[in-house]
Amino acid sequence: DAKTTQPPSMDCAEGRAANLPCNHSTISGNEYVYWYRQIHSQGPQYIIHGLKNNETNEMASLIITEDRKSSTLILPHATLRDTAVYYCIVRVVSYGQNFVFGPGTRLSVLP
Amino acid sequence: GAVVSQHPSRVICKSGTSVKIECRSLDFQATTMFWYRQFPKQSLMLMATSNEGSKATYEQGVEKDKFLINHASLTLSTLTVTSAHPEDSSFYICSARDGGAGDTQYFGPGTRLTVL
Numbered sequence: 001d002a003k004t005t006q007p008p009s010m011d012c013a014e015g016r017a018a019n020l021p022c023n024h025s026t027i028s029g030n031e032y033v034y035w036y037r038q039i040h041s042q043g044p045q046y047i048i049h050g051l052k053n054n055e056t057n058e059m060a061s062l063i064i065t066e067d068r069k070s071s072t073l074i075l076p077h078a079t080l081r082d083t084a085v086y087y088c089i090v091r092v093v094s095y096g097q098n099f100v101f102g103p104g105t106r107l108s109v110l111p
Numbered sequence: 112g113a114v115v116s117q118h119p120s121r122v123i124c125k126s127g128t129s130v131k132i133e134c135r136s137l138d139f140q141a142t143t144m145f146w147y148r149q150f151p152k153q154s155l156m157l158m159a160t161s162n163e164g165s166k167a168t169y170e171q172g173v174e175k176d177k178f179l180i181n182h183a184s185l186t187l188s189t190l191t192v193t194s195a196h197p198e199d200s201s202f203y204i205c206s207a208r209d210g211g212a213g214d215t216q217y218f219g220p221g222t223r224l225t226v227l
Binding site: 032034036041042043044045046049087091093094098099100101102103104 | 115117145147154155157160202204205206214215216217218219220221223
């Protein structure tokens with residue numbers, strides 16, 4: 001699976017959009033981009049995933065660049081409850097394989 | 112989304128005792144479940160892959176005789192920490208793949224184990 005690079009930490013004002021970047025310059029054509037987050041002392045929570053096209057759900061939007069070498073997770077109106085560690089993971093669809101978690105980005109939403 | 116539960120959420124035990132942690136997929140069937148361990152301020156580390164009806168696959172450095180995994184049904188996997196010691200104190204998290212949702216995996220809320 002391709003390696004990802006994320007900033008270790010970010011701050012965001014409550015009510016503003018939080019834009020979390022992820023670089024995956026070695027991504028291959030059959031690898032998806034997944035985003036999870038982990039709120040303190042809880043298990044990771046699935047947010048969104050995509051292959052080529054931008055994706056949106058009730059939690060967030062995922063913007064993938066045309067060359068697929070980077071992506072951005074957007075939380076449109078961050079709340080204090082969005083404070084968490086956000087993990088960007090790229091991987092092929094492989095039903096017997098686990099997810100490999102890097103250090104992620106610690107997002108702090110400030111009042 | 113799919114829901115995965117874990118029980119207990121927190122356990123404190125004496126050194127030398129065994130502790131069983133249950134992981135259940137509540138609204139989907141999971142042929143594969145994963146067990147992770149997370150130490151403070153670190154990321155999740157895979158311990159083992161649990162396949163329904165077959166033996167678990169352990170990651171290098173994880174003792175299979177110490178961390179017993181049973182995946183007897185499509186909705187339940189158990190992790191038993193045998194003869195627990197203080198160094199086994201950690202946050203244990205399971206995940207399950209929802210076969211009806213591609214490769215997306217859903218994680219349980221975790222179990223905090225403290226060995227005295």
